[in-house]
Amino acid sequence: MEKGLKMKKEEILLIAKETEDLLVPFCSCGSLGLHGLSHLRRVAILSGRLASATGEDVEAAVVMGFLHDGARTDDKGGNGHAHDSAVLARQLLKMFYPHLEADRICDAIARHADGEVTGDTLTACLWDADRLELKRIGRTIDLDLLSTRVAKRLARARAARMVPVALEGRQSR
Numbered sequence: 001m002e003k004g005l006k007m008k009k010e011e012i013l014l015i016a017k018e019t020e021d022l023l024v025p026f027c028s029c030g031s032l033g034l035h036g037l038s039h040l041r042r043v044a045i046l047s048g049r050l051a052s053a054t055g056e057d058v059e060a061a062v063v064m065g066f067l068h069d070g071a072r073t074d075d076k077g078g079n080g081h082a083h084d085s086a087v088l089a090r091q092l093l094k095m096f097y098p099h100l101e102a103d104r105i106c107d108a109i110a111r112h113a114d115g116e117v118t119g120d121t122l123t124a125c126l127w128d129a130d131r132l133e134l135k136r137i138g139r140t141i142d143l144d145l146l147s148t149r150v151a152k153r154l155a156r157a158r159a160a161r162m163v164p165v166a167l168e169g170r171q172s173r
């Protein structure tokens, strides 16, 4: 897929659906509460949208997003699952996506739980998409741990939207 091509949301959703249909049977995390299929799906779509916004390869970003927690077997912390998921990703990339940059993708997956930021934009699409997901478990998103400007903007916008809801809740008590 050509880099630098802005893509419509519907096209990204279609790529994400095709990716999910192909890869879900190989992932061990599907039924987990916090890191199950819906988490993989959301990270894949958001990673693809960040790739489109930053001129990166959308297909690579979607596939990487879907596989980043693919070998998880529980919802616990630590980065062991990231290394296991990178090993699984390398096998699946070889089988189904030989045209994608396996080294770059697997490195990004292996390091996604290490708490770093990156100057590599494709890697940043995954790391930022996964961190923007932290809100689902009630954690505040640390803007300093986001690598792209577009993700920082998104995090700020989401935080701003949360304020009236929080205030409403307080007033109604």
Ligand SMILES: [Fe+2]
Pocket (backbone or CB within 6 Å): 068, 069, 081, 082, 112, 113
């Ligand atoms: Fe993870």
Ligand SMILES: [Fe+2]
Pocket (backbone or CB within 6 Å): 035, 039, 043, 068, 069, 130
């Ligand atoms: Fe994740």
